[in-house]
Amino acid sequence: MIKVVVLVxxxxxxxxxxxxxxxxxxxxxxxxxxxxxxDKKVLFDPFFHTAFGxxxxxxxxxxxxxxxxxxxxxxxxxxxxxxAHGDHFAADDVLKYLLKYPNTQLxxxxxxxxxxxxxxxxxxxxxxxxxxxxAFNQTPKSLEVEGLVIDAVRIPHAGWPGxxxxxxxxxxxxxxxxxxxVTVMHMGDADADDNHYLPYKxxxxxxxxxxxxTPYWFYLSAEGRDILTDILNVKKSIGIHVPIKxxxxxxxxxxxxxxxxxxxxxxxxPHMHEH
Numbered sequence: 679m680i681k682v683v684v685l686v687x688x689x690x691x692x693x694x695x696x697x698x699x700x701x702x703x704x705x706x707x708x709x710x711x712x713x714x715x716x717d718k719k720v721l722f723d724p725f726f727h728t729a730f731g732x733x734x735x736x737x738x739x740x741x742x743x744x745x746x747x748x749x750x751x752x753x754x755x756x757x758x759x760x761x762a763h764g765d766h767f768a769a770d771d772v773l774k775y776l777l778k779y780p781n782t783q784l785x786x787x788x789x790x791x792x793x794x795x796x797x798x799x800x801x802x803x804x805x806x807x808x809x810x811x812x813a814f815n816q817t818p819k820s821l822e823v824e825g826l827v828i829d830a831v832r833i834p835h836a837g838w839p840g841x842x843x844x845x846x847x848x849x850x851x852x853x854x855x856x857x858x859x860v861t862v863m864h865m866g867d868a869d870a871d872d873n874h875y876l877p878y879k880x881x882x883x884x885x886x887x888x889x890x891x892t893p894y895w896f897y898l899s900a901e902g903r904d905i906l907t908d909i910l911n912v913k914k915s916i917g918i919h920v921p922i923k924x925x926x927x928x929x930x931x932x933x934x935x936x937x938x939x940x941x942x943x944x945x946x947x948p949h950m951h952e953h
Contacts, residue, residue, distance in 0.1 A: 701853075701860045701945035703889060704750060705936035707734035708765055709918045711891055712750060713862050713945070716855025718825060719754045722864045722891070725771035728764030732921045737939050745775065754779065755824050755853075759786035760866025761835065761846040762793055769794045776803040783823050785810065785830075787845035810847060818881045827852040829885070831878055836895065838869040850887055860945050863890040863912060867919065870895055870902035875909045887912040888945045893919040897933045916943060 704712040710724045724744060729735045736744075744751045757775070759767050767790050776784060777799060784807045786794075791809040794800055810819055812832035820829045829850040835841040848868055852861040868874070870893075875882070890910055894917040896902030906915050917935025920928065924937060934943075 701858070701888070702750075703862070703891070703916065703943045703945055705918070705939055705941040706740055707736040707939050709760065709864070709866065709891070709893070710736060711864070711918065711936075713851070713853060713860075714750060715853035715860045715945070716857060717753070717755075718853040718855055719750070720756050720758055720826065720851055720853060720862075721751070721754055722758050722849075723760055723766040723866075724757060725768040725775070726765050727768050727771075730765065732923075733765055733919065734922060734939060740939060745778070747779070754782045756783040756785055756826060758828075758849055758851065758864065759784070759790045760849065760864060761787055761844055762790040763844065763867070766866070767793075769797055773797050773800055773803065776806050780806065782806065783808065785821075785823060785828060785849070787812070787847050789845045812845070812847065814842075815877065818878060825854050827854070829881070831881060833865070833868040833874050834871075835867050836869045836893065838871060838874070850885065852885065860889075861885055861887045862945065863887040863910065865890065865892050865896075867893055868896075870899055870905060872901055872905050872909060875905055879909070882909060882911045885911075889913065889943075890915045891918050892916070894925070894928055894935055895919075897931045897935070898925070898927050913946075 701715045706724055711722050713720045772794055788809050788811040791807060808823055810830050812819060814832055818829055818831040830847045833846060833848045835844040835846040846866045846868060848865050850863045852859055890912040892906060892915050896906055897917055917933055920935050920937055
């Protein structure tokens with residue numbers, strides 16, 4: 679079994695090198711995804727210890743690849759955290775990684791940065807950290823970090839009005855390379871109610887996203903699908919946060935989504951999930 683796992687990862691690494699100068703999305707686990715465009719690489723929500731017995735944990739061989747800087751996880755431009763829940767964020771691992779790789783930046787909501795800052799040794803990585811503080815209904819924030827153009831807006835966590843204290847951020851990140859620029863949106867655990875998105879219509883229209891990484895529950899309601907197709911200004915979507923046991927409704931939806939760590943997509947090409 680171990681040999682099979684290693685072989686699969688070697689195949690993934692070879693495939694990653696082929697796509698090294700293309701725009702790709704690599705599924706890591708749960709809502710962890712790696713976006714690559716030339717020499718720019720952004721890793722969303724990669725470190726977490728909790729899966730509630732429902733979701734994918736990052737495979738051990740992938741964790742090792744990330745910490746050792748094995749392709750495609752070499753030379754990461756930035757790590758981006760959507761929110762500070764245990765199935766998205768582990769402060770100890772983030773600190774460990776940033777201490778090892780001082781050229782990698784961290785962009786995260788203030789809640790996550792606060793959790794990180796109390797750890798021993800955190801003062802050493804402060805120059806690498808950008809904290810994003812946003813309240814509900816506050817104007818979206820824009821920043822530029824290491825050639826990445828990043829927009830953030832606070833959208834309530836799924837289950838609204840419950841979990842209102844969670845700083846869930848929807849990030850839109852443009853990765854610029856010498857040949858082209860691509861824009862990817864990562865929604866974290868956003869709630870699928872269009873009332874959260876309509877007030878930011880000018881924000882969504884400001885820049886089109888090539889791909890949105892959306893929690894799978896957006897595919898399960900007409901309102902969620904309308905948000906993806908009519909409001910967010912995106913070319914295509916890929917579902918994430920999919921349980922290990924894929925919901926039957928999702929299987930029959932005809933939508934694209936990730937289920938297996940190591941799966942890859944071209945950012946600029948459509949891909950339909952096969953069943």
